[in-house]
Amino acid sequence: MLYIHHSICISPQFTFPEVNLEELVRSTDHKLYAKLIVNPDIPPAMLRRMGKAVKLAVSASGPLLKQYQNLEGIIVGTANGGMEDCIKFLNQIIQYEEGVLTPTNFVQSTPNAIAAQIGFLSKNKGYNITHVHRGLAFENALLDAFMQLDDNPGHTYLVAGIDEISDYNFNIEYLCGYIKKEPVDNVHLYESNTHGSIAGEGVAAFVVNNNQKGAFSCVKALKMLHSTDKDEVEQAFKQFLSENLSDNKTVDLLLSGENGDSRYLDYYRLMEAAVPGAAIGRYKHLSGEYQTSSAFAVWLADYVLRQQQIPELIVKQHSGGNTIRNIVLYTNYQGLQHSFILLSKS
Amino acid sequence: MKVFVTGMGIITSIGDSVESNRKALMEGCCGIGMLKGFSTRYAETLLFGEVKFTNEELRNMAGVNERGVSRTSLLALHAFKQAVSSASLSHEVISDSKTALIVGNTVGGMCLTDELYKDANQRDTGSEYVASYDCGSVGIFLQQKFGMKGIINTINTACSSSANAIMYGTRLIRKGYAKRVIVGGTDSLAKFTINGFNSLHILSSAHCSPFDANRSGLNLGEGAAFLVLESEEVRDNKKVLAEVKGYANTNDAYHPSTLSDTGDGPLLAMTKALEQAGLAPADIDFVNTHGTATENNDEVESRAMISLFNNKVPAFASTKSNVGHTLGASGAVEAVYCILNLLHQEVYPSLNFNAPIAGTGLIPVREYSKAPLDHIMSNSFGFGGNCSSLIFSRV
Numbered sequence: 236m237l238y239i240h241h242s243i244c245i246s247p248q249f250t251f252p253e254v255n256l257e258e259l260v261r262s263t264d265h266k267l268y269a270k271l272i273v274n275p276d277i278p279p280a281m282l283r284r285m286g287k288a289v290k291l292a293v294s295a296s297g298p299l300l301k302q303y304q305n306l307e308g309i310i311v312g313t314a315n316g317g318m319e320d321c322i323k324f325l326n327q328i329i330q331y332e333e334g335v336l337t338p339t340n341f342v343q344s345t346p347n348a349i350a351a352q353i354g355f356l357s358k359n360k361g362y363n364i365t366h367v368h369r370g371l372a373f374e375n376a377l378l379d380a381f382m383q384l385d386d387n388p389g390h391t392y393l394v395a396g397i398d399e400i401s402d403y404n405f406n407i408e409y410l411c412g413y414i415k416k417e418p419v420d421n422v423h424l425y426e427s428n429t430h431g432s433i434a435g436e437g438v439a440a441f442v443v444n445n446n447q448k449g450a451f452s453c454v455k456a457l458k459m460l461h462s463t464d465k466d467e468v469e470q471a472f473k474q475f476l477s478e479n480l481s482d483n484k485t486v487d488l489l490l491s492g493e494n495g496d497s498r499y500l501d502y503y504r505l506m507e508a509a510v511p512g513a514a515i516g517r518y519k520h521l522s523g524e525y526q527t528s529s530a531f532a533v534w535l536a537d538y539v540l541r542q543q544q545i546p547e548l549i550v551k552q553h554s555g556g557n558t559i560r561n562i563v564l565y566t567n568y569q570g571l572q573h574s575f576i577l578l579s580k581s
Numbered sequence: 582m583k584v585f586v587t588g589m590g591i592i593t594s595i596g597d598s599v600e601s602n603r604k605a606l607m608e609g610c611c612g613i614g615m616l617k618g619f620s621t622r623y624a625e626t627l628l629f630g631e632v633k634f635t636n637e638e639l640r641n642m643a644g645v646n647e648r649g650v651s652r653t654s655l656l657a658l659h660a661f662k663q664a665v666s667s668a669s670l671s672h673e674v675i676s677d678s679k680t681a682l683i684v685g686n687t688v689g690g691m692c693l694t695d696e697l698y699k700d701a702n703q704r705d706t707g708s709e710y711v712a713s714y715d716c717g718s719v720g721i722f723l724q725q726k727f728g729m730k731g732i733i734n735t736i737n738t739a740c741s742s743s744a745n746a747i748m749y750g751t752r753l754i755r756k757g758y759a760k761r762v763i764v765g766g767t768d769s770l771a772k773f774t775i776n777g778f779n780s781l782h783i784l785s786s787a788h789c790s791p792f793d794a795n796r797s798g799l800n801l802g803e804g805a806a807f808l809v810l811e812s813e814e815v816r817d818n819k820k821v822l823a824e825v826k827g828y829a830n831t832n833d834a835y836h837p838s839t840l841s842d843t844g845d846g847p848l849l850a851m852t853k854a855l856e857q858a859g860l861a862p863a864d865i866d867f868v869n870t871h872g873t874a875t876e877n878n879d880e881v882e883s884r885a886m887i888s889l890f891n892n893k894v895p896a897f898a899s900t901k902s903n904v905g906h907t908l909g910a911s912g913a914v915e916a917v918y919c920i921l922n923l924l925h926q927e928v929y930p931s932l933n934f935n936a937p938i939a940g941t942g943l944i945p946v947r948e949y950s951k952a953p954l955d956h957i958m959s960n961s962f963g964f965g966g967n968c969s970s971l972i973f974s975r976v
Contacts, residue, residue: 309832314715316737322701325691328776329698333622341777342837342964345687346716346737351965354832360849363832363967364745367686368735369717375734379749382756403701407714410700410707461724461733571721 308362316346370568396530435523588668630802630905685743685766739963744912765807802905827858872899
């Protein structure tokens with residue numbers, strides 16, 4: 236059991252410093268950029284060298300690190316880390332024909348620079364790791380935290396999921412067919428019935444331990460699967476629910492990773508059908524699509540469990556229930572990487 | 582629960598099998614030389630531990646017909662196949678939902694520097710590699726190829742990536758998330774990393790000389806290595822090669838690309854690994870050091886060892902003098918070498934050493950010899966202060 240004691244999310248929507256999910260921020264040119272609010276504690280000289288992913292991460296974790304000074308470790312999930320710095324360095328290599336290059340972009344480009352910066356700023360010499368397994372990078376970070384807490388009960392960890400939009404990864408994802416070809420904004424994302432989605436970015440950081448006291452929610456269970464077989468994913472989802480929710484408990488809300496890509500609609504329909512009576516929520520029009528967007532979904536689920544209210548902005552289908560106890564997340568990255576995460580009211 | 586190594590596979594600049602790597606280590610062979618595989622300004626001025634096969638040869642050796650497979654993935658496939666075959670894992674077992682795969686990787690498809698440059702800067706037509714640039718692409722390639730259904734993960738903690746992959750896999754078994762794991766790492770030489778390390782002025786134009794007073798930097802290398810780890814229960818009557826006894830991951834929290842003079846991260850990693858293994862410093866018979874031959878690393882690592890072992894530093898060496906620094910693969914490559922040390926009760930010489938670093942006086946093993954070895958420590962320290970230590974034990 237992994238109890239969430241505090242979380243901060245910097246996203247394209249109004250999620251930081253205050254949360255306001257009444258109003259939807261619109262996408263432009265298939266992109267939803269996170270509203271970066273920089274942590275004032277970071278020295279400007281250091282800030283200048285940071286790429287957006289690192290800035291997002293240190294800005295979200297800053298207030299958490301201040302409040303929780305005895306963290307045992309830092310566990311990060313990011314598919315690409317500082318992609319902008321990475322390609323900037325690559326462009327320098329080609330444009331200057333491998334001449335004299337400055338190392339800043341190179342050092343900032345390695346995905347582990349994010350966890351390293353968080354560790355450095357908090358002088359944290361404990362466990363420090365970066366999971367980069369594309370659409371399951373954040374899920375593996377969560378699983379890592381589960382295992383750490385099992386070995387070290389009483390310890391507290393920072394877990395975060397981060398990715399950034401750079402012009403370059405946007406181009407690559409466009410070429411991969413992950414981005415819609417026709418103009419579509421996030422308001423009409425689910426009506427498009429075409430391939431691809433819109434790009435997003437953001438960070439969600441969580442302070443977790445196995446102490447129930449003071450926590451509003453907990454991550455109860457987690458399952459990951461690589462599959463292109465709808466039936467197999469559906470069966471795994473049903474098994475996940477039956478293993479982790481006893482008979483008298485039901486799913487109150489399914490937070491679905493539906494992203495407007497018509498190729499994967501069948502998966503979401505099957506998962507929706509597996510939780511009859513549950514409210515259905517969607518969030519990709521808030522966060523955009525990116526590999527670690529499930530971190531945004533976990534933040535949103537924690538928020539809903541705290542508020543005991545589902546923001547109208549995310550509702551696909553209402554349910555009759557009043558209390559929200561159990562939320563299940565289904566995420567599907569490009570039809571291959573699937574995850575189920577169960578969060579419950581603490 | 583005990584976690585055993587039951588199989589391993591490797592490809593480096595000194596050989597494409599466990600046996601050929603062992604032979605080269607015994608004979609003190611070095612795979613480092615001028616770069617032949619691709620053009621870079623530094624092909625003839627710096628030295629590299631290049632795997633002696635072209636991509637085409639690697640494709641043929643591993644029977645790869647699909648398009649869009651990077652050299653990083655080809656090297657991984659080669660080592661993966663050896664590892665599962667040496668542990669006698671059937672296709673059924675590999676694809677079992679309790680068989681996990683954890684890959685340490687830093688370069689991904691960025692070895693395709695020119696293709697990536699083109700794909701990242703336009704939106705007309707993509708190359709065959711568009712979905713193969715990220716670090717996750719390697720694990721996903723192997724997952725697809727073998728229909729793997731267990732937990733799949735990729736870890737990037739720079740030069741300690743595959744040490745952390747071994748650690749994560751061991752913990753998956755101990756916590757019941759997997760019964761067996763295939764863990765390791767892979768990285769291929771790339772213009773990207775060559776220019777990156779060069780911009781930090783830590784690449785050597787001479788053969789690297791770990792722990793030498795006049796060391797002049799590291800040689801980048803490439804390669805891949807995988808281990809099969811199995812829980813005590815599922816190994817059946819299989820031959821056990823070694824036990825994964827201890828592990829720890831810490832952070833130096835000092836500088837993005839330099840270790841602290843006091844070596845807090847390295848010392849803490851080694852100390853915690855010993856604690857976790859339930860061993861005392863005096864139980865360690867040999868250390869496979871990180872030993873990159875940079876000014877910074879070797880001095881800091883030496884001091885940390887002197888402190889940990891209370892001036893009685895056991896025999897140690899750096900196999901980076903044979904194969905160069907294989908980055909994300911190095912933790913796994915060196916794990917294979919540690920297991921060879923244990924299996925054959927022998928130590929391999931560290932090359933190119935002449936004089937000890939002033940103030941430390943440490944001298945690595947310089948001759949091949951037989952030696953009684955029960956416990957070996959393997960260090961991997963990376964950029965971002967990511968320090969990891971593993972302990973392998975004789976069974």
